[in-house]
Amino acid sequence: MSAPAKLISGGCLCGALRYEAEGDPLYMGHCYCADCQKASGSAFIPFMGFAASALRITGPSESFESPAFNGGVATRNSCPICNSLVFGGVVGESDSFTIYAGSLDDKSQFHPMIAIFNRNRPQWALLPPDVTVFDAMPPAG
Numbered sequence: 584m585s586a587p588a589k590l591i592s593g594g595c596l597c598g599a600l601r602y603e604a605e606g607d608p609l610y611m612g613h614c615y616c617a618d619c620q621k622a623s624g625s626a627f628i629p630f631m632g633f634a635a636s637a638l639r640i641t642g643p644s645e646s647f648e649s650p651a652f653n654g655g656v657a658t659r660n661s662c663p664i665c666n667s668l669v670f671g672g673v674v675g676e677s678d679s680f681t682i683y684a685g686s687l688d689d690k691s692q693f694h695p696m697i698a699i700f701n702r703n704r705p706q707w708a709l710l711p712p713d714v715t716v717f718d719a720m721p722p723a724g
Contacts, residue, residue, distance in 0.1 A: 659671050695711045
C-alpha cells in the first residue's frame with residue numbers, strides 16, 4: 584500500500600479564496616525582485632511552484648497583470664474580498680502556478696531552496712541559510 588500524497592493547503596485572510604496542492608512543490612524560494620517587493624509591501628515574496636495538474640483553486644480571485652522579467656506578463660491573483668495576495672498564474676491557462684507561502688495553512692511546509700533577484704535584496708533582508716542565490720532569474724531547466 585502506498586502512502587497518501589502530501590497535501591498542501593492555504594488561502595486568503597478571509598477564507599473565500601482557497602487552494603490545495605498535491606505532492607511536493609517543484610521549487611521553493613524567495614524572490615527579491617522590485618515587482619515582488621511592491622506587490623508584497625516587503626523585501627521579498629516567499630513562493631512555491633506547482634504544476635497546474637497538482638493544484639486545485641476554489642473561490643473568487645482577482646488578477647493583476649504587469650510586465651515580467653522575461654518580457655512576458657506576470658499575473659498575480661488576490662482575493663477580491665480581503666485583497667490578500669495568494670497565487671501567481673492564469674487559471675485555466677497556465678501550466679504551472681506560484682503559491683505565495685504566506686498564504687499556507689501550515690507554514691512549516693515551506694523550506695526555501697533558492698533566492699532570486701538577489702541584486703535587489705535590501706541589506707536588512709537576511710538570506711535564509713543554505714539557499715542557492717541568483718542575482719537575477721535562474722536559467723530555465
